[in-house]
Structures are given as structure tokens and as C-alpha cells.
Amino acid sequence: MKELLPFIFLMLTIVAAFMNLLGLMQLIPLYITLPMLFISIYLTIYTFTHRNVYRGRTRG
Numbered sequence: 001m002k003e004l005l006p007f008i009f010l011m012l013t014i015v016a017a018f019m020n021l022l023g024l025m026q027l028i029p030l031y032i033t034l035p036m037l038f039i040s041i042y043l044t045i046y047t048f049t050h051r052n053v054y055r056g057r058t059r060g
Contacts, residue, residue, distance in 0.1 A: 012040045
């Protein structure tokens with residue numbers, strides 16, 4: 001599931017970009033589409049960059 005999550009967010013970003021295009025054509029309000037696009041881009045970048053982060057040794 002962890003390896004599939006970045007691609008799900010990538011698809012969500014593509015859908016949000018399309019919805020933002022509809023918002024720019026004034027078919028959907030921009031105050032709905034812009035936060036969706038920002039959140040989806042943020043989650044996509046976050047999942048691609050934090051996949052193999054070394055968190056140190058655990059004690060115990």
C-alpha cells in the first residue's frame with residue numbers, strides 16, 4: 001500500500017488540475033478548486049520525498 005500511495009496522489013493531482021482548469025473557465029468556483037489543487041500537490045510531493053527516510057535506531 002505504501003508504494004501505491006504516491007501514484008494515487010499523483011492521479012488526484014491530475015484530477016485537481018483538471019478541476020482547476022474548469023474553475024478558470026468559471027464553471028466551478030475557484031475557492032473550491034484552488035485548495036484542492038494545493039493539497040493534492042502537497043501530498044504528492046510529500047509522499048514522493050519521504051518514502052525512504054532514515055529515522056535512526058530504536059532503543060530497546
